Amino acid sequence: xxxxxxxxxxxxxxxxxxxPLLEEAGFEVQREGSLExxxxxxxxNSLDLIVPIWTQDVITSEPLSGTKIEVEIPxxxxxxxxxxxxxxxxxVTTFDVWAANLPRVEIxxxxxxxxxxxxxxxxxxxxxWTQKTREWTDVPITxxxxxxxxxxxxxxxxxxxxxxxxxxxxxxxxxxxxxxxHAFGRSSDSGKRIDLSTTCERPPMLGLPNAGDSx
Numbered sequence: 001x002x003x004x005x006x007x008x009x010x011x012x013x014x015x016x017x018x019x020p021l022l023e024e025a026g027f028e029v030q031r032e033g034s035l036e037x038x039x040x041x042x043x044x045n046s047l048d049l050i051v052p053i054w055t056q057d058v059i060t061s062e063p064l065s066g067t068k069i070e071v072e073i074p075x076x077x078x079x080x081x082x083x084x085x086x087x088x089x090x091x092v093t094t095f096d097v098w099a100a101n102l103p104r105v106e107i108x109x110x111x112x113x114x115x116x117x118x119x120x121x122x123x124x125x126x127x128x129w130t131q132k133t134r135e136w137t138d139v140p141i142t143x144x145x146x147x148x149x150x151x152x153x154x155x156x157x158x159x160x161x162x163x164x165x166x167x168x169x170x171x172x173x174x175x176x177x178x179x180x181x182h183a184f185g186r187s188s189d190s191g192k193r194i195d196l197s198t199t200c201e202r203p204p205m206l207g208l209p210n211a212g213d214s215x
Contacts, residue, residue, distance in 0.1 A: 014151025
């Protein structure tokens with residue numbers, strides 16, 4: 001594992017989550033705290049699995065040391081997604097504003113509305129408004145992983161390897177999400193609706209050993 005980067009992303013704590021799972025699966029886990037390890041071709045060729053947990057860093061080596069990288073992709077994206085179930089989602093992502101007070105994720109249903117915080121965090125508040133209450137009320141968090149749980153997806157993959165089961169963040173799901181992301185740009189460039197060629201099964205709710213009632 002190559003572990004490091006921005007400390008606020010707690011890379012060491014994330015590595016601690018799934019190191020025991022990998023060891024239980026028979027892997028001998030070696031941690032490296034520098035990206036220079038990627039220059040050691042003989043070491044890389046001797047490994048069965050490379051797990052990068054490096055969230056952010058500054059380029060200090062040549063030839064890119066001190067180089068400002070030009071942004072070549074759109075920094076504001078908005079669009080609509082029609083799901084196979086019939087649900088419709090409006091998506092807005094942007095790097096072009098200093099601050100915003102919009103809800104991070106809101107779900108509107110036939111009986112009420114659900115509001116959840118920034119999905120880049122793991123806690124609350126979670127709020128719900130129903131036809132009966134006619135007001136917003138906080139919903140208690142009863143499931144695990146409400147603290148900083150970065151690396152949880154890799155931990156789930158390690159547990160899946162140990163228990164011979166599909167992991168949640170599968171290649172099928174990743175390919176489908178990637179096609180959706182590209183479809184926003186394709187739709188904008190062509191001025192047309194984009195029909196996707198990929199699909200995937202919705203993964204079950206995440207559950208790991210010693211996680212309590214998380215399924």
